[in-house]
Amino acid sequence: MLNVDVSASREGEYVDVEVKLSAPVARVPGPRVPMAFVLLIDSSKSMGEFDKLAQAVDVARRLIENMGADDVVAVYTFDEKVRVVIPLMPAERAREKMEKLNKVKAGTYTLLYQALVKAIEDLRFGPKTFFGRRESLENYIKRVIVITDGEPWPYYTEEHWYEALGRSAASYKISITAVGVGYDYNEKILYKLASASGGTWYHVSKLSDVSEILLRELKRAKDVVARRPVVRIKTEADIIETRKLGQTIASLGAVSEVELEDISAGDVVSVVFRLKPKGPFSAEVIVVTEEGEVKRQIAEENIGGDRTATLNFELAGELKKLVEGGVIQVEVLQAYSEEEGVPEHYREKARRVLEKLQTGESKELVHEATTITYPGLMQEAVGGEERTGTVSHPPPLAAGECEITCIETGKSMRVPLPAKLGRRELASILPSDKVDYISRKHLEIFTRGGEVYIKDAGSTNGIFIGGERIFEAKISPDVDIVLANVVTIKIKCSV
Numbered sequence: 001m002l003n004v005d006v007s008a009s010r011e012g013e014y015v016d017v018e019v020k021l022s023a024p025v026a027r028v029p030g031p032r033v034p035m036a037f038v039l040l041i042d043s044s045k046s047m048g049e050f051d052k053l054a055q056a057v058d059v060a061r062r063l064i065e066n067m068g069a070d071d072v073v074a075v076y077t078f079d080e081k082v083r084v085v086i087p088l089m090p091a092e093r094a095r096e097k098m099e100k101l102n103k104v105k106a107g108t109y110t111l112l113y114q115a116l117v118k119a120i121e122d123l124r125f126g127p128k129t130f131f132g133r134r135e136s137l138e139n140y141i142k143r144v145i146v147i148t149d150g151e152p153w154p155y156y157t158e159e160h161w162y163e164a165l166g167r168s169a170a171s172y173k174i175s176i177t178a179v180g181v182g183y184d185y186n187e188k189i190l191y192k193l194a195s196a197s198g199g200t201w202y203h204v205s206k207l208s209d210v211s212e213i214l215l216r217e218l219k220r221a222k223d224v225v226a227r228r229p230v231v232r233i234k235t236e237a238d239i240i241e242t243r244k245l246g247q248t249i250a251s252l253g254a255v256s257e258v259e260l261e262d263i264s265a266g267d268v269v270s271v272v273f274r275l276k277p278k279g280p281f282s283a284e285v286i287v288v289t290e291e292g293e294v295k296r297q298i299a300e301e302n303i304g305g306d307r308t309a310t311l312n313f314e315l316a317g318e319l320k321k322l323v324e325g326g327v328i329q330v331e332v333l334q335a336y337s338e339e340e341g342v343p344e345h346y347r348e349k350a351r352r353v354l355e356k357l358q359t360g361e362s363k364e365l366v367h368e369a370t371t372i373t374y375p376g377l378m379q380e381a382v383g384g385e386e387r388t389g390t391v392s393h394p395p396p397l398a399a400g401e402c403e404i405t406c407i408e409t410g411k412s413m414r415v416p417l418p419a420k421l422g423r424r425e426l427a428s429i430l431p432s433d434k435v436d437y438i439s440r441k442h443l444e445i446f447t448r449g450g451e452v453y454i455k456d457a458g459s460t461n462g463i464f465i466g467g468e469r470i471f472e473a474k475i476s477p478d479v480d481i482v483l484a485n486v487v488t489i490k491i492k493c494s495v
Contacts, residue, residue, distance in 0.1 A: 002226045002263065006285050006296040009309040014240065015275045017233065017298060018309035019285050021260070022268045023225035035071045035221050036140040038088065038119040039063055040112075041104070042148035043077035048106025052181065055207040056147050057101045060085075061467065062211050062480065063145075064098060066218055066407070066488065067091035072127055072137070078115035079107025088127040098467075112148060113156035116165055116176070116193070119144045124172045141221050141262065142174040143199070147210060149181040152189065162189045166196025173228060175199035175261060177217050180363065181207050187366050191323050195248040195370070198228070198261030203367040208478070215407055223265040226289045232257045235283035237275035243316035245270045245346070249370045251320050268345065272313040308342050315346060319353065322369040330354070345372070397494035402445055402452075406430055407480070407488040417493065418446040420457055430487055437461055437484040445491060452493045454481065461485060 005020045039060050047053045060075045064086075067073050074088035085104060086094050123142045126135045151157065169176055176197040178190035181204055194201035202213050233239075233256050242252040246269035247261055258271050275283070280300045287294040318332050336342065337350040349372060356365040397403060402419065404426070405412040411429035415421070423438040430438070439459035446453055455472035456462065461484030462469045475481065477492040 001291070002229065002287075002289060004287050004294045004296065006298060007306060007309050008281075008283075008298050008303045009307045010303050011307075011310045013276060015237065015277055015281050015303065016272055016309040016313045017275060017283060017285065018270055018272045018312055019231050019233075019287065019296075020268065020270045021226070021229060021231070021263055021287065023263050023265050032068070032070075032222070033224065034140050035067070035218075036073070036088070036123055036137045036142045037063060037067065037071070037218075037221075038074045038076065038123060038144050040115045040119055040144065040146040041075065041077045042110060042112070042146075042150065043079045043083075043104060043106055044110040044150055045079075045106055045108050046150050046184065047148075052149060052207050053104060053106055056210070057104050059147065059207070059210050059214055060101055061098055063214055063218070064091060064094045065467075065482065066215065067094070072140070074119075074122065074127075075101065076115055076119065077104055078111045080109040080111065081107070082111060082115045082118050088122050110148065110150050110153050111155070112146070112152040112189075113161055113165065116144065116146065116162075116169075119146075120165070120169050120172065120174055123174050141224055141227070142172070143177060143217065143221060144169065144174060144197075145177045145179070145214065145217065146193075147179045147181065147207075148185055148190075150184050151186050159186075159188050159192050162193040163196045166193045166199075169197040170259070177213075178202070179204060179210055179213060181205075181210070183363060187363050188323060191248065191366065191370055195250050198247070198259075200247045200371060201367070202371070203363045211480075219408075219410065220264040220267075221262075224262045225265055225267075226263040226291075228259055228262060230257060230259050230288040231271045232286045232288065233273050233275075233283055234286070235275060235281075236279070237277040237281060237283065240274040240276055242274070243272050243313055243320070245272075245312060245316050245372060247372065249316050249319045249372065251317065268343070270312055272309055272316065274313055306341060307339075311336055311339055311342050312346065315350060319349075319369040322353075323366050328357070330357070397492070399494055402491055402493040404429065405490045405492075407490065408434075415445070417495075418444065420444045422457070422459075426483075426489075429489075434484075434487045437486045439484075442483060443481075445493070447493075447495050450495055452476070452491070452495060454491065459484070 003022045008017045041056045064073055069092050071091045073091050073094050075086040077083045085100050086097050126137045176194050176199040178194045178201040180190050190201040239254045242255050244250050283298045285296045315336050321328055333350045333354050337347050353369050356368045400417045403412050403414050406429040408431050413429050422440045422442045427435050441457040442459040444455050444457045451474050453474050464482040481489050
Protein backbone atom coordinates (compact mmCIF):
# COMPACT_ATOMS: atom_id res chain seq x y z
CA MET A 1 0.00 0.00 0.00
CA LEU A 2 2.92 2.36 0.72
CA ASN A 3 5.90 2.72 -1.60
CA VAL A 4 9.30 3.31 0.06
CA ASP A 5 12.22 4.73 -1.96
CA VAL A 6 15.62 5.57 -0.47
CA SER A 7 18.37 7.53 -2.21
CA ALA A 8 21.60 9.24 -1.15
CA SER A 9 23.84 11.96 -2.55
CA ARG A 10 27.04 13.61 -1.38
CA GLU A 11 27.47 17.36 -0.91
CA GLY A 12 31.03 18.19 0.15
CA GLU A 13 31.63 16.59 3.55
CA TYR A 14 27.96 15.70 3.98
CA VAL A 15 25.81 12.82 2.80
CA ASP A 16 22.09 13.49 2.30
CA VAL A 17 19.73 10.52 2.60
CA GLU A 18 16.17 10.91 1.35
CA VAL A 19 13.40 8.53 2.37
CA LYS A 20 10.37 9.03 0.12
CA LEU A 21 7.02 7.51 1.04
CA SER A 22 4.26 7.56 -1.57
CA ALA A 23 0.78 6.13 -1.81
CA PRO A 24 -0.68 5.53 -5.29
CA VAL A 25 -4.06 7.02 -6.13
CA ALA A 26 -5.33 3.78 -7.64
CA ARG A 27 -5.50 1.23 -4.86
CA VAL A 28 -7.64 -1.61 -3.56
CA PRO A 29 -9.85 -0.10 -0.85
CA GLY A 30 -9.49 -1.65 2.59
CA PRO A 31 -12.01 -1.71 5.41
CA ARG A 32 -13.39 1.75 6.15
CA VAL A 33 -11.84 3.37 9.22
CA PRO A 34 -14.27 5.58 11.18
CA MET A 35 -13.46 9.27 11.59
CA ALA A 36 -13.84 11.77 14.42
CA PHE A 37 -13.89 15.45 13.46
CA VAL A 38 -14.17 18.50 15.71
CA LEU A 39 -14.84 21.78 13.91
CA LEU A 40 -13.80 24.96 15.75
CA ILE A 41 -15.36 28.18 14.43
CA ASP A 42 -14.00 31.58 15.39
CA SER A 43 -17.06 33.56 16.51
CA SER A 44 -15.21 36.70 17.57
CA LYS A 45 -16.41 40.19 16.61
CA SER A 46 -14.63 40.28 13.25
CA MET A 47 -16.30 37.02 12.16
CA GLY A 48 -19.67 38.68 12.65
CA GLU A 49 -18.89 41.11 9.83
CA PHE A 50 -19.71 40.62 6.14
CA ASP A 51 -21.75 37.48 6.84
CA LYS A 52 -18.59 35.47 7.60
CA LEU A 53 -20.02 33.69 10.62
CA ALA A 54 -23.11 32.59 8.71
CA GLN A 55 -20.88 31.16 5.99
CA ALA A 56 -18.80 29.30 8.59
CA VAL A 57 -22.00 27.80 9.99
CA ASP A 58 -22.85 26.58 6.49
CA VAL A 59 -19.44 24.91 6.40
CA ALA A 60 -20.35 23.11 9.64
CA ARG A 61 -23.61 21.88 8.11
CA ARG A 62 -21.75 20.60 5.08
CA LEU A 63 -19.26 18.72 7.24
CA ILE A 64 -21.99 17.02 9.27
CA GLU A 65 -23.96 16.11 6.15
CA ASN A 66 -20.92 14.43 4.60
CA MET A 67 -19.87 12.34 7.61
CA GLY A 68 -20.60 8.62 7.58
CA ALA A 69 -23.04 6.87 9.88
CA ASP A 70 -20.21 5.38 11.98
CA ASP A 71 -18.29 8.69 12.25
CA VAL A 72 -18.48 11.15 15.14
CA VAL A 73 -18.46 14.93 14.86
CA ALA A 74 -18.69 18.06 17.01
CA VAL A 75 -18.96 21.81 16.42
CA TYR A 76 -17.60 24.36 18.92
CA THR A 77 -17.34 28.13 18.65
CA PHE A 78 -14.84 30.37 20.44
CA ASP A 79 -14.92 34.06 21.34
CA GLU A 80 -14.75 35.18 24.99
CA LYS A 81 -15.92 31.62 25.77
CA VAL A 82 -15.58 28.21 24.21
CA ARG A 83 -19.12 27.11 23.42
CA VAL A 84 -20.24 23.57 22.59
CA VAL A 85 -22.82 23.99 19.84
CA ILE A 86 -23.03 20.30 18.95
CA PRO A 87 -21.23 17.94 21.35
CA LEU A 88 -19.06 15.12 20.09
CA MET A 89 -21.56 12.48 18.97
CA PRO A 90 -22.35 10.10 16.09
CA ALA A 91 -22.94 11.98 12.85
CA GLU A 92 -26.45 10.53 12.51
CA ARG A 93 -27.45 12.18 15.78
CA ALA A 94 -25.61 15.39 14.92
CA ARG A 95 -27.69 15.71 11.75
CA GLU A 96 -30.78 15.79 13.94
CA LYS A 97 -29.35 18.68 15.98
CA MET A 98 -28.22 20.99 13.20
CA GLU A 99 -30.88 23.55 14.13
CA LYS A 100 -28.56 24.47 17.04
CA LEU A 101 -26.23 26.01 14.47
CA ASN A 102 -28.84 28.69 13.84
CA LYS A 103 -28.19 30.07 17.33
CA VAL A 104 -24.49 30.85 16.79
CA LYS A 105 -23.77 34.53 17.50
CA ALA A 106 -20.65 36.69 17.32
CA GLY A 107 -18.84 37.59 20.56
CA THR A 108 -15.69 39.61 21.28
CA TYR A 109 -12.36 37.90 22.10
CA THR A 110 -10.54 35.10 20.23
CA LEU A 111 -9.78 32.28 22.69
CA LEU A 112 -8.20 30.03 20.08
CA TYR A 113 -5.82 28.21 22.43
CA GLN A 114 -8.54 27.29 24.91
CA ALA A 115 -10.78 25.99 22.12
CA LEU A 116 -7.98 23.82 20.77
CA VAL A 117 -7.26 22.39 24.23
CA LYS A 118 -10.91 21.36 24.61
CA ALA A 119 -11.08 19.81 21.14
CA ILE A 120 -7.90 17.81 21.69
CA GLU A 121 -9.04 16.60 25.10
CA ASP A 122 -12.45 15.57 23.79
CA LEU A 123 -10.92 13.61 20.90
CA ARG A 124 -8.40 12.08 23.27
CA PHE A 125 -11.01 10.74 25.70
CA GLY A 126 -13.97 10.31 23.36
CA PRO A 127 -17.64 11.33 23.55
CA LYS A 128 -19.62 10.96 26.75
CA THR A 129 -22.26 8.25 27.01
CA PHE A 130 -25.65 8.71 28.65
CA PHE A 131 -24.12 7.54 31.95
CA GLY A 132 -21.20 9.97 31.74
CA ARG A 133 -18.59 7.42 30.67
CA ARG A 134 -16.26 8.03 27.74
CA GLU A 135 -16.28 5.97 24.54
CA SER A 136 -12.75 5.44 23.25
CA LEU A 137 -11.81 6.79 19.80
CA GLU A 138 -8.52 4.91 19.75
CA ASN A 139 -9.08 3.35 16.32
CA TYR A 140 -10.59 6.46 14.72
CA ILE A 141 -8.87 8.87 12.35
CA LYS A 142 -9.01 12.05 14.43
CA ARG A 143 -9.02 15.59 13.09
CA VAL A 144 -9.51 19.11 14.45
CA ILE A 145 -10.45 21.74 11.87
CA VAL A 146 -10.17 25.35 13.00
CA ILE A 147 -11.47 28.35 11.04
CA THR A 148 -10.30 31.80 12.15
CA ASP A 149 -9.88 35.28 10.70
CA GLY A 150 -7.88 36.96 13.46
CA GLU A 151 -5.12 36.82 16.03
CA PRO A 152 -5.57 34.95 19.33
CA TRP A 153 -6.43 37.53 22.00
CA PRO A 154 -6.01 38.41 24.86
CA TYR A 155 -4.22 35.24 26.06
CA TYR A 156 -1.79 32.73 24.51
CA THR A 157 -0.71 35.04 21.71
CA GLU A 158 2.77 33.60 21.05
CA GLU A 159 3.70 31.01 18.46
CA HIS A 160 5.47 28.59 20.80
CA TRP A 161 2.22 27.83 22.64
CA TYR A 162 0.64 26.57 19.42
CA GLU A 163 3.65 24.57 18.31
CA ALA A 164 3.61 22.80 21.67
CA LEU A 165 -0.13 22.24 21.38
CA GLY A 166 0.35 20.75 17.91
CA ARG A 167 2.92 18.31 19.28
CA SER A 168 0.54 17.38 22.08
CA ALA A 169 -2.20 16.67 19.53
CA ALA A 170 0.19 14.52 17.48
CA SER A 171 1.02 12.43 20.56
CA TYR A 172 -2.68 11.46 20.67
CA LYS A 173 -2.77 10.76 16.90
CA ILE A 174 -4.78 13.94 16.27
CA SER A 175 -4.06 16.13 13.22
CA ILE A 176 -5.08 19.78 13.04
CA THR A 177 -6.21 21.52 9.85
CA ALA A 178 -5.93 25.29 10.35
CA VAL A 179 -7.74 27.61 7.93
CA GLY A 180 -6.88 31.32 7.99
CA VAL A 181 -9.47 33.59 6.39
CA GLY A 182 -8.63 37.03 5.05
CA TYR A 183 -5.45 38.93 5.92
CA ASP A 184 -5.57 39.67 9.66
CA TYR A 185 -4.79 36.25 11.13
CA ASN A 186 -1.33 35.06 12.21
CA GLU A 187 0.03 32.67 9.57
CA LYS A 188 3.02 31.66 11.72
CA ILE A 189 0.75 30.44 14.49
CA LEU A 190 -1.43 28.43 12.10
CA TYR A 191 1.58 26.98 10.28
CA LYS A 192 3.31 25.88 13.49
CA LEU A 193 0.09 24.47 14.93
CA ALA A 194 -0.75 22.42 11.85
CA SER A 195 2.81 21.37 11.05
CA ALA A 196 3.58 20.15 14.57
CA SER A 197 0.39 18.07 14.62
CA GLY A 198 0.95 16.46 11.21
CA GLY A 199 -1.89 18.49 9.70
CA THR A 200 -2.21 21.18 7.05
CA TRP A 201 -2.78 24.92 7.08
CA TYR A 202 -4.57 26.90 4.41
CA HIS A 203 -4.92 30.55 3.50
CA VAL A 204 -8.20 31.65 1.90
CA SER A 205 -9.19 35.18 1.00
CA LYS A 206 -12.90 34.44 1.42
CA LEU A 207 -14.93 32.00 3.47
CA SER A 208 -16.78 30.61 0.47
CA ASP A 209 -13.59 28.68 -0.39
CA VAL A 210 -13.50 26.84 2.95
CA SER A 211 -16.12 24.24 2.01
CA GLU A 212 -13.90 22.85 -0.74
CA ILE A 213 -10.97 22.64 1.67
CA LEU A 214 -13.11 20.84 4.22
CA LEU A 215 -14.36 18.28 1.68
CA ARG A 216 -10.80 17.74 0.46
CA GLU A 217 -9.64 17.07 4.03
CA LEU A 218 -12.61 14.78 4.59
CA LYS A 219 -11.72 12.82 1.48
CA ARG A 220 -8.06 12.62 2.54
CA ALA A 221 -9.14 11.20 5.89
CA LYS A 222 -11.24 8.59 4.11
CA ASP A 223 -8.30 7.66 1.87
CA VAL A 224 -5.63 7.19 4.55
CA VAL A 225 -3.20 4.48 3.47
CA ALA A 226 -0.66 4.64 6.32
CA ARG A 227 -1.41 6.02 9.77
CA ARG A 228 1.47 7.94 11.34
CA PRO A 229 4.37 6.00 9.79
CA VAL A 230 7.76 6.35 11.50
CA VAL A 231 11.02 6.86 9.59
CA ARG A 232 14.20 5.93 11.46
CA ILE A 233 17.86 5.96 10.43
CA LYS A 234 20.69 4.02 12.08
CA THR A 235 24.22 5.18 11.27
CA GLU A 236 27.58 5.95 12.84
CA ALA A 237 27.60 9.30 11.03
CA ASP A 238 26.67 12.47 12.88
CA ILE A 239 23.17 13.75 12.13
CA ILE A 240 23.39 17.43 11.25
CA GLU A 241 19.74 18.19 10.43
CA THR A 242 16.54 16.50 9.29
CA ARG A 243 13.97 18.14 7.02
CA LYS A 244 10.54 17.08 5.78
CA LEU A 245 8.58 17.82 2.62
CA GLY A 246 5.01 16.68 3.13
CA GLN A 247 1.63 18.26 3.76
CA THR A 248 3.72 20.93 5.44
CA ILE A 249 7.44 21.60 5.02
CA ALA A 250 9.50 21.66 8.20
CA SER A 251 12.98 21.52 9.71
CA LEU A 252 12.95 18.93 12.47
CA GLY A 253 16.38 19.37 14.04
CA ALA A 254 19.13 16.75 14.34
CA VAL A 255 16.82 13.77 14.88
CA SER A 256 17.23 10.15 13.82
CA GLU A 257 13.53 9.28 14.08
CA VAL A 258 10.51 11.08 12.62
CA GLU A 259 6.84 10.28 13.12
CA LEU A 260 5.03 11.54 10.05
CA GLU A 261 1.47 12.59 9.37
CA ASP A 262 -1.15 10.17 8.06
CA ILE A 263 -0.45 9.46 4.39
CA SER A 264 -3.44 9.37 2.06
CA ALA A 265 -3.82 8.04 -1.48
CA GLY A 266 -1.90 10.34 -3.83
CA ASP A 267 0.38 11.80 -1.13
CA VAL A 268 4.16 11.93 -1.29
CA VAL A 269 6.21 12.66 1.83
CA SER A 270 10.00 12.94 1.89
CA VAL A 271 12.30 12.94 4.90
CA VAL A 272 15.88 14.04 4.19
CA PHE A 273 18.65 13.41 6.73
CA ARG A 274 21.88 15.42 6.40
CA LEU A 275 24.73 13.34 7.81
CA LYS A 276 28.44 13.89 8.39
CA PRO A 277 30.29 10.56 8.08
CA LYS A 278 33.25 9.76 10.33
CA GLY A 279 34.62 7.23 7.85
CA PRO A 280 33.24 5.06 5.04
CA PHE A 281 29.51 5.78 5.00
CA SER A 282 26.81 3.24 5.81
CA ALA A 283 23.28 3.50 7.16
CA GLU A 284 20.11 1.51 7.65
CA VAL A 285 16.72 3.12 7.04
CA ILE A 286 13.67 1.62 8.76
CA VAL A 287 10.09 2.61 7.94
CA VAL A 288 7.54 1.41 10.49
CA THR A 289 3.83 1.19 9.59
CA GLU A 290 0.88 -0.72 10.97
CA GLU A 291 1.66 -3.42 8.40
CA GLY A 292 5.21 -3.95 9.67
CA GLU A 293 8.74 -2.71 8.96
CA VAL A 294 10.52 -1.95 5.70
CA LYS A 295 14.33 -1.83 5.84
CA ARG A 296 16.81 -0.41 3.33
CA GLN A 297 20.62 -0.48 3.49
CA ILE A 298 22.83 2.32 2.11
CA ALA A 299 26.57 2.03 1.67
CA GLU A 300 29.33 4.23 0.27
CA GLU A 301 29.17 2.46 -3.10
CA ASN A 302 25.44 3.25 -3.43
CA ILE A 303 26.07 7.00 -3.54
CA GLY A 304 26.13 7.99 -7.18
CA GLY A 305 25.74 11.11 -9.26
CA ASP A 306 22.03 11.65 -8.54
CA ARG A 307 21.72 14.86 -6.48
CA THR A 308 18.00 14.56 -5.73
CA ALA A 309 18.40 14.05 -1.98
CA THR A 310 20.62 17.14 -1.63
CA LEU A 311 18.38 19.25 -3.84
CA ASN A 312 15.32 18.33 -1.79
CA PHE A 313 17.17 19.11 1.45
CA GLU A 314 18.11 22.55 0.09
CA LEU A 315 14.58 23.19 -1.22
CA ALA A 316 13.04 22.45 2.18
CA GLY A 317 15.48 24.86 3.82
CA GLU A 318 14.75 27.70 1.42
CA LEU A 319 10.99 27.30 1.72
CA LYS A 320 11.15 27.13 5.51
CA LYS A 321 12.88 30.54 5.58
CA LEU A 322 9.74 32.21 4.30
CA VAL A 323 7.67 31.45 7.38
CA GLU A 324 10.58 32.48 9.63
CA GLY A 325 11.22 35.75 7.80
CA GLY A 326 14.62 34.72 6.49
CA VAL A 327 16.25 35.79 3.23
CA ILE A 328 15.51 33.43 0.36
CA GLN A 329 18.30 32.47 -2.03
CA VAL A 330 16.34 32.96 -5.22
CA GLU A 331 19.09 31.36 -7.30
CA VAL A 332 18.63 28.08 -5.39
CA LEU A 333 14.92 27.99 -6.24
CA GLN A 334 15.63 28.93 -9.86
CA ALA A 335 18.23 26.19 -10.21
CA TYR A 336 15.90 23.71 -8.55
CA SER A 337 12.95 24.58 -10.81
CA GLU A 338 15.12 23.78 -13.86
CA GLU A 339 16.66 20.55 -12.52
CA GLU A 340 15.19 17.74 -14.63
CA GLY A 341 16.36 15.00 -12.28
CA VAL A 342 13.98 15.87 -9.43
CA PRO A 343 10.24 15.11 -9.24
CA GLU A 344 8.05 17.45 -11.26
CA HIS A 345 5.77 18.29 -8.32
CA TYR A 346 8.73 19.73 -6.38
CA ARG A 347 9.97 21.64 -9.42
CA GLU A 348 6.49 23.10 -9.87
CA LYS A 349 6.46 24.08 -6.21
CA ALA A 350 9.70 26.05 -6.69
CA ARG A 351 8.29 27.77 -9.78
CA ARG A 352 5.10 28.83 -7.99
CA VAL A 353 7.05 30.22 -5.04
CA LEU A 354 9.20 32.25 -7.43
CA GLU A 355 6.04 33.67 -8.99
CA LYS A 356 4.57 34.52 -5.57
CA LEU A 357 7.76 36.33 -4.58
CA GLN A 358 6.88 38.96 -7.17
CA THR A 359 3.39 39.66 -5.78
CA GLY A 360 4.25 40.91 -2.29
CA GLU A 361 1.28 39.03 -0.79
CA SER A 362 2.91 37.53 2.29
CA LYS A 363 0.21 35.09 3.40
CA GLU A 364 -0.23 33.57 -0.07
CA LEU A 365 3.55 33.30 -0.39
CA VAL A 366 4.06 31.64 2.99
CA HIS A 367 1.23 29.21 2.37
CA GLU A 368 2.55 28.34 -1.08
CA ALA A 369 6.03 27.79 0.31
CA THR A 370 5.15 25.64 3.30
CA THR A 371 2.24 23.50 2.12
CA ILE A 372 2.23 20.83 -0.57
CA THR A 373 -0.87 19.22 -2.03
CA TYR A 374 -0.86 16.44 -4.56
CA PRO A 375 -3.90 16.58 -6.85
CA GLY A 376 -3.81 13.39 -8.91
CA LEU A 377 -0.11 12.83 -8.29
CA MET A 378 1.71 9.51 -8.75
CA GLN A 379 -0.81 7.29 -10.49
CA GLU A 380 -4.28 7.78 -11.86
CA ALA A 381 -6.71 5.13 -13.05
CA VAL A 382 -7.69 6.06 -16.60
CA GLY A 383 -9.94 3.74 -18.57
CA GLY A 384 -8.99 0.81 -16.35
CA GLU A 385 -5.24 1.36 -16.86
CA GLU A 386 -2.71 3.15 -14.69
CA ARG A 387 -0.36 5.81 -15.94
CA THR A 388 2.36 7.61 -14.05
CA GLY A 389 3.06 11.33 -14.12
CA THR A 390 1.20 14.60 -14.04
CA VAL A 391 -2.52 14.39 -14.67
CA SER A 392 -3.58 16.06 -17.90
CA HIS A 393 -6.38 18.58 -17.63
CA PRO A 394 -9.69 17.66 -19.30
CA PRO A 395 -10.73 19.68 -22.36
CA PRO A 396 -13.00 22.66 -21.73
CA LEU A 397 -16.74 22.09 -21.75
CA ALA A 398 -18.36 22.34 -25.15
CA ALA A 399 -21.41 24.52 -25.63
CA GLY A 400 -24.50 22.73 -24.34
CA GLU A 401 -22.46 20.33 -22.18
CA CYS A 402 -22.47 19.74 -18.40
CA GLU A 403 -19.90 18.20 -16.09
CA ILE A 404 -21.31 16.39 -13.03
CA THR A 405 -18.88 15.76 -10.15
CA CYS A 406 -19.55 13.53 -7.16
CA ILE A 407 -18.02 15.11 -4.04
CA GLU A 408 -17.65 11.81 -2.17
CA THR A 409 -15.69 9.99 -4.90
CA GLY A 410 -14.17 12.92 -6.82
CA LYS A 411 -15.30 11.27 -10.07
CA SER A 412 -17.01 13.20 -12.84
CA MET A 413 -18.90 12.65 -16.07
CA ARG A 414 -20.14 14.82 -18.93
CA VAL A 415 -23.59 14.92 -20.50
CA PRO A 416 -25.23 17.02 -23.21
CA LEU A 417 -28.08 19.40 -22.39
CA PRO A 418 -30.91 18.77 -21.73
CA ALA A 419 -30.30 15.65 -19.64
CA LYS A 420 -32.41 13.25 -17.61
CA LEU A 421 -30.33 11.26 -15.15
CA GLY A 422 -30.95 8.40 -12.79
CA ARG A 423 -29.37 5.36 -11.23
CA ARG A 424 -27.98 3.85 -14.43
CA GLU A 425 -26.50 7.08 -15.79
CA LEU A 426 -24.89 8.19 -12.50
CA ALA A 427 -23.62 4.80 -11.29
CA SER A 428 -20.12 5.31 -12.71
CA ILE A 429 -19.39 8.33 -10.48
CA LEU A 430 -21.31 7.52 -7.29
CA PRO A 431 -20.13 5.42 -4.31
CA SER A 432 -21.26 1.86 -5.04
CA ASP A 433 -23.13 1.59 -1.73
CA LYS A 434 -25.23 4.69 -2.55
CA VAL A 435 -26.40 3.83 -6.08
CA ASP A 436 -29.52 1.95 -4.95
CA TYR A 437 -30.84 5.08 -3.21
CA ILE A 438 -31.06 6.86 -6.56
CA SER A 439 -34.26 6.47 -8.58
CA ARG A 440 -34.29 5.23 -12.17
CA LYS A 441 -35.35 8.75 -13.17
CA HIS A 442 -34.00 11.12 -10.53
CA LEU A 443 -33.24 14.59 -11.93
CA GLU A 444 -33.39 16.66 -15.07
CA ILE A 445 -30.96 19.40 -16.13
CA PHE A 446 -32.14 22.05 -18.59
CA THR A 447 -31.68 25.71 -19.48
CA ARG A 448 -34.09 28.62 -19.39
CA GLY A 449 -33.21 32.16 -20.37
CA GLY A 450 -29.50 31.34 -20.46
CA GLU A 451 -29.53 29.93 -16.90
CA VAL A 452 -29.12 26.32 -15.76
CA TYR A 453 -31.96 24.64 -13.85
CA ILE A 454 -32.56 21.26 -12.31
CA LYS A 455 -35.83 19.61 -11.36
CA ASP A 456 -36.94 16.42 -9.71
CA ALA A 457 -37.77 13.83 -12.38
CA GLY A 458 -40.13 11.95 -10.07
CA SER A 459 -37.58 10.50 -7.65
CA THR A 460 -38.54 8.59 -4.54
CA ASN A 461 -35.92 10.02 -2.17
CA GLY A 462 -35.72 13.55 -3.51
CA ILE A 463 -33.24 16.31 -4.33
CA PHE A 464 -32.01 18.71 -1.63
CA ILE A 465 -30.27 22.10 -1.69
CA GLY A 466 -29.31 23.76 1.59
CA GLY A 467 -31.16 21.08 3.53
CA GLU A 468 -34.46 21.79 1.76
CA ARG A 469 -36.12 19.41 -0.66
CA ILE A 470 -36.57 21.10 -4.03
CA PHE A 471 -38.62 20.25 -7.09
CA GLU A 472 -37.10 22.87 -9.39
CA ALA A 473 -34.26 25.34 -8.86
CA LYS A 474 -31.74 27.49 -10.69
CA ILE A 475 -28.18 26.34 -9.95
CA SER A 476 -24.58 27.50 -10.33
CA PRO A 477 -21.28 25.55 -10.24
CA ASP A 478 -20.75 26.17 -6.51
CA VAL A 479 -24.17 24.81 -5.43
CA ASP A 480 -24.21 21.51 -3.53
CA ILE A 481 -26.97 19.25 -4.81
CA VAL A 482 -27.73 16.34 -2.48
CA LEU A 483 -29.41 13.34 -4.06
CA ALA A 484 -31.61 11.15 -1.85
CA ASN A 485 -29.91 12.64 1.23
CA VAL A 486 -26.94 10.30 0.69
CA VAL A 487 -24.63 11.75 -1.96
CA THR A 488 -23.58 15.25 -3.07
CA ILE A 489 -22.92 16.41 -6.61
CA LYS A 490 -21.95 19.66 -8.31
CA ILE A 491 -23.04 20.56 -11.83
CA LYS A 492 -21.05 22.88 -14.10
CA CYS A 493 -22.48 23.67 -17.52
CA SER A 494 -21.50 25.61 -20.64
CA VAL A 495 -24.71 27.10 -21.97
